[in-house]
Amino acid sequence: MFDFHLDDGDTGVALAERLRATHGGRPCLILTADQTDAVRRAVRDADLPLLAKPVRPLALKSVLDRLLAARASAVAAS
Structure with missing residues (x-):
């Protein structure tokens, strides 16, 4: 579970993708107060x-x- 907006312009989505690439798929969800279409x-x-x-x-x-x-x-x- 990650917040969408992280430090230094990073996002929870980008972090989840980096972790997925390194460690394989894991359950994950994103939390945010930002209700914009972009998010x-x-x-x-x-x-x-x-x-x-x-x-x-x-x-x-x-x-x-x-x-x-x-x-x-x-x-x-599997």
């Missing part, structure tokens, strides 16, 4: 889930449950 498009293009701040606990639990279920299915299939 939504960047997250969507990276095929990552997006949650808007402030994060509602039930919404966070739902996304985490889906990510973990997808990962478990992928591991079972």
Whole structure:
């Protein structure tokens, strides 16, 4: 889970992509208070889930449950 806006102009999307390239795919989601189309498009293009701040606990639990279920299915299939 990464915030979209990180230090020095970096983004959570770019960090997730660097980590994916180095360590393979892992469940990840992006959090942000920035509701601009550019942010939504960047997250969507990276095929990552997006949650808007402030994060509602039930919404966070739902996304985490889906990510973990997808990962478990992928591991079972391999």
